[in-house]
Amino acid sequence: MDHAAIFACSHRRGGNSDHAAELLAEGVRRAGGEAEVLYVRNFEVLPCLACGYCDAPERTGRERCVLGPTDQAWDLFAHCLSARTILFASPIYFYHLPSRLKTWIDRGQQFWRARLDGEPWIADLPDRTAHAVLLAGQPSGEKLFEGARLTLKYFVHNFNMPLADPLVFRGVDTRSDLRAKGGFEARIVELGATAWKTAADRAG
Numbered sequence: 001m002d003h004a005a006i007f008a009c010s011h012r013r014g015g016n017s018d019h020a021a022e023l024l025a026e027g028v029r030r031a032g033g034e035a036e037v038l039y040v041r042n043f044e045v046l047p048c049l050a051c052g053y054c055d056a057p058e059r060t061g062r063e064r065c066v067l068g069p070t071d072q073a074w075d076l077f078a079h080c081l082s083a084r085t086i087l088f089a090s091p092i093y094f095y096h097l098p099s100r101l102k103t104w105i106d107r108g109q110q111f112w113r114a115r116l117d118g119e120p121w122i123a124d125l126p127d128r129t130a131h132a133v134l135l136a137g138q139p140s141g142e143k144l145f146e147g148a149r150l151t152l153k154y155f156v157h158n159f160n161m162p163l164a165d166p167l168v169f170r171g172v173d174t175r176s177d178l179r180a181k182g183g184f185e186a187r188i189v190e191l192g193a194t195a196w197k198t199a200a201d202r203a204g
C-alpha cells in the first residue's frame with residue numbers, strides 16, 4: 001500500500017477530467033505521497049459476458065474471470081488492491097459514467113462474487129477510502145451526479161472502501177473550462193492532499 005491510484009475517466013484527451021486527475025496527483029505529491037494517474041481510455045477492457053464463470057468458488061484471484069488474461073482490466077484492478085487510496089476524475093455522460101469506465105466497473109462482478117464467498121484475498125483488504133471528482137457541462141439537474149455516485153460507491157465497496165462524498169462541479173464543458181476556474185482547481189488539489197494525508201494517517 002504505497003501509492004494513490006488516480007483514474008482519469010474521460011474519453012477526451014487533455015480535457016477537464018485529465019486536468020482534474022493531474023491536480024489530484026499534485027495534491028497527493030504536495031502531501032508527501034506518490035501518485036499514479038491511469039488514463040482508463042488507454043486500457044483495453046472487454047465487457048462482462050454475464051457467463052457465470054466467476055460463480056465457481058474454486059476459482060480465485062485473477063482466475064475468477066474468464067476474460068482475466070485476455071485484456072487489461074486487471075492492470076487497473078491491481079491498483080484497487082494495492083493502492084493506499086483510489087480517486088476518480090470523471091465527466092458525466094448522460095447522467096452517468098463514461099462507457100469505458102462502466103465497462104471496467106461491470107468486470108468488478110468477479111470481486112463482488114469473491115466477497116460473497118468470503119475469499120480472504122478480497123474480504124481482508126484493509127479499510128481505505130475512495131474519492132471522486134465529477135464534472136458536468138450543465139449548470140443544473142438535481143440528480144446529475146447521483147447515478148455516477150451510486151455506481152462508484154458500490155464498485156469500491158468490493159475493495160472494502162467507502163466512497164467519500166464526491167466533489168462535484170457543474171458548468172464545466174469545453175476542454176479548457178476547468179483551467180479557467182482557479183477556485184475549482186484549488187479545491188481539487190486540496191482533495192488530493194487531504195485524501196493522501198487521511199490514508200497515510202490510517203496506515204500509520
Ligand SMILES: Cc1cc2nc3c(=O)[nH]c(=O)nc-3n(C[C@H](O)[C@H](O)[C@H](O)COP(=O)(O)O)c2cc1C
Nearest residue numbers: 010012015016017091093094095136137138172173
Ligand atoms: C457523450 C457525452 C454525454 C454528456 N452528457 C452530459 C450530461 O448528461 N450532463 C451534463 O451536464 N453534461 C454532459 N456532458 C458534458 C460533459 O460532462 C462535460 O463536457 C465535461 O466537462 C467533459 O469532461 P472531459 O473534458 O473530461 O471529457 C456530456 C458529454 C458527452 C461527450
